[in-house]
Amino acid sequence: MNLRQIEVFRAVMNTGTTTEAARLLHVSQPGISRLVRHLEVQLDVALFERRSGRLVPTAEARELHIEIEKVYRGVLHVRDVAAHLRYGTHSTLRVLSSANTALELVPRSMAMLINQYPTARVLFESLPTREFVKLLVSEEADVAISSAPLDHPSLEVEEIGRWLLLCALPTDNALVTQKKPKLAKALAGRLVAYSAEAPQSAVINHWLQSHNVTRNVAAEVRSGLAACAVAATGVAVAFVDDLSxxxxxxDGLVFASIEDAPSFPIYLVKNRHRPLPRLGEAFSEIVREQLKQLQSTAVPKAGFSLLQ
Incomplete structure (x- = not known):
């Protein structure tokens, strides 16, 4: 029996007449009748008794029907898998993120993805960027959104946007009320520093060096959000990425833009030897769009600029 014969036989068994089976399968009634007769000839078994316009299944037909139901469930499962493959929802997407992109950008993008693909599942981890290479190369993750560059021959690194450096000041800092606050004054005070694990660490340290700053470090943190929390206590000034x-x-904190402030790349990283599943491609496009939307709005509690 081929799949078409299985489908027709099952329809006749479930409806009891060739007319209803034809309506169910959107074909002609004579075609259903011919296929049933052909199947009986092929099997050399009477499958139905014709009684008053209805087809009454024989014992052989009922036995065959039990086995066909098992096969048909398998066919439906294959169709479901094929549909999932088409729409990219057949597997879990594994996403890595830097600390600052994990705050809003990646969660917002995940939400958009799940709204588009309701059966999708996303595994999301915020990790130090040094962990990204190992997980992407070993194919234990599909894609990473990173605030630091990654260098490995197996990785494809694409810049999808940039983050901007801001100054986080306690609300009672003297610079907040000055008419022309100077960047040098902020740099001369006690500062929040970043540990080497933070993606901002290298780029902010390089920027500070370019200003010949001898840092007076009050605290060291691993993320921009932690730097904001420390600055809000009033103990020190922090230089943070706009995502954080x-x-x-x-409360207790204001953000100042910086005249001629540097900006730094945000990267989408994947294994160049392992094409992204459709779900991953959709996520990549969403991240790009969400980053644009996120940064098109003003940073809350920002209203003045530090001059060079």
């Missing part, structure tokens, strides 16, 4: 600034919700 947007996610900071507590």
């Amino acid at each position: 600034a947007r996610a900071h919700k507590a």
Whole structure:
């Protein structure tokens, strides 16, 4: 029996007439009748008794029907798998993120993806960027959104946007009320520093060196959000990425833009030897769009600029 014969036989068994089976399968009634007769000839078994316009299944037909139901469930499963493959929802997407992109950018993008693909599942981890290479190369992750460059011959690294450096100041800092606050004054005070694990560490340290700053470090942190929290206590000034600034919700802090402030890349990273599944491609496009939308709005609690 081929799949078409199985489908027709099952329809006749479930409806009891060739007319209803034809309506169910959207074909002609004579075609159903011919196929049933042909199947009986092929099997050399009477499958139905014709009684008053209805087809009454024989014992052989009922036995065959039990086995066909098992096969048909398998066919439906194959169709479901094929549909999942088409729409990219057949597997779990494994996403890595730097600390600052994990605050709003990646969660917002995940939400958009799941809204588009309701059966999708996303495994999301915020890790130090040094962990990204191992997981992407070993194919234990599909894609990473990183605030630091990654260098490995097996990785494809694409810049998808940039983050901007801001200054996080306690609300009672003297610079907040000055008419022309100077960057040098902020740099001369006590500062929040970043540990080497933070993606911002190297780029902010390089920027500070370019200003010949001898840092007076009050605290060391591993993330921009932690830097904001420390600065809000009034103990020190922090220089943070705008993604962390947007996610900071507590009071006690204001953000100053910096004249001629540097900006630094945000990267989408994947294994160049392992094409992304369709779900991963959709996520990549969403991240790009969400980053644009996120940074098109003003940073909360920002309203003045530090001059060079």
